[in-house]
Amino acid sequence: MSHEENHRSNRVGWLRAAVLGANDGIVSTSSLIIGVAAANTTQDSILLAGIAGLVAGAMSMAAGEYVSVSSQLDTIEADLAIEKQALEQDYEDEIDELALIYEQRGLEPILARQVAEQLMEHDALGAHARDEIGLSDTHGANPIQAAMFSATTFTIGASLPLLVAWVVPLALLIMLVAVFSLLFLAFLGAIAARAGGASMRTGAIRVTFWGALAMVLTAVVGQVFGVVA
Structure with missing residues (x-):
């Protein structure tokens, strides 16, 4: 009977992008809302600041992810070009180089x-590319897809505290947001940890701690x- 293991490392790429986008959306928007609300302003001003933060944050995430993935692809293409040239110029030396790598991993020389x-x-x-350079996928991610995915998850995350700020009374806004x-x-951290095979409790505590810290600092x-004004 065959045994198939359920590995989770193939989820790392998309899971990282999804968690990072949604986490940033929640933390940055809720912190912005709390900071503006702590300055004793109107609910309309708070919502306007939150919407502006959502739009600016989503665009920033998209641009950052696009530049990051594009730079990574440029590096991969440059490395592959160097390796392709080496293969064309001295194929035998490249065989020796690859054989040495396998020897160092425990294979007999022959x-x-x-x-x-x-x-x-x-x-x-x-x-x-795989065994010398360490590239598991020579194609890499798509910059446009990465940018859109990051912006979408940020927007979803940012919409949650913004929705709370919209429906609750001003007197309770800071506390409820x-x-x-x-x-x-906490829910996001637990789900991400679950998908990655890690402790849900640890994942929840980790993101909640840093989110709480950001909110406290912006409230201060x-x-x-607000007092100075």
Whole structure:
């Protein structure tokens, strides 16, 4: 009977982007709302600041993810070009180089040479990209898709505290936005940890702590500047 293991490492890429986007959306927008509310302003002004923060944050996340992924792809393409040139100029040396890598991983020299030769016959550039450079996927992510995904998850996260600020009375706004945002963060952290196979409790505590810290700091800033004004 075959045994199939359920590995979770293939989820790391999209899980990181989703959690990062939603977490940033919740933390930045709720902190902004609490900071503005602590300055003793009107509910309309608070909502306007929250909406502005949502739009600016989503665009910032999209731009940042696009630049990051594009830069990563540029680096991958440059490395592959170097490796392709090396294969064209001295194929035998590249076999030796790959065989040495397999020897260092525990194969006998003769077997390492045979493995290197067979893998390079099948896909020389792919073998070196994977085992010499360390690229598990020579294609990489799509910058446009990464930007859209990051902006979408940020928007979803930011909409949650903004919705709370819209429906609650001004007198309870700071407390309820903080409470609901921390609950959202705890839920997000637990779900992300669950999907990644980690402790749900640890994941929830981790994101909740940093979210609470951000809210406290912005509330203090808003209170100080509100008093000064």
